[in-house]
Amino acid sequence: MAAHSEVRALTLWQPWASAMAYGTKRIENRRWATDYRGWVLIHAGLTTDREAWDLPLARPFLKRPQPRGAILAVGRLVDCHENDGYCTLWSAPGQWHWKFTDLRTLVKPLPWSGARGLWTPTPQLVASVREVIAHAGR
Template sequence: MTTAPERPEVCALTLWQPWASCIAYGTKRIENRRWATDYRGWLLIHAGAILGWARLDDCHQDDGMCTLWSAPGQWHWHLADVHRLARPVSCPGARGLWTPTPALLDLVREAARA
């Protein structure tokens, strides 16, 4: 019997600026996507560098009842427990949700302690 690999403990999402900074500073709590995800958990916020992280706690289709950041017709990813790094960690990104390497996670943890 084969088993599916376990989900990563942490995922990352590459965004355009200024949206990534708006999330990292805690002013934007909804990320609009054309696609849904069933992933829930910690999400590194990336735009040329890891700017911070947030907890992705919900994802639902536009219901017309969300915040001013919510775009009509999009999937709304709800972000909570946002943390910003004082010094971003430079790294390449990827499209979609991507899994950070253990080395990158170590650098982010180190930057978070600084």
């Protein structure tokens, strides 16, 4: 994550936040599109998606502890496109597919309150995430 780049954050319900941070999920499904491209902090909200039990890809993440109310990872949002019939196994029909690359999981969740939509984190939060990433690289 570049020192002077613009950063946003996105709160995801569990188990989707954990699937992004600790699994292979690189598509986030949303009902709305964004023109933003760049670094996004992945925040685990306090809510669990009850429908996730019906989805085989989500079950492994539901069977382990799920951090809540914390930043779990940071990734680069590189694309946002309408449902094209098939994007990845994680893609949901009728949704906008937000494509992430360069995901970096924090070694320890960073407690923080989330928000709705694509939100702007405080400079303090961004600095804390950068510090955790730099410390992990040593």
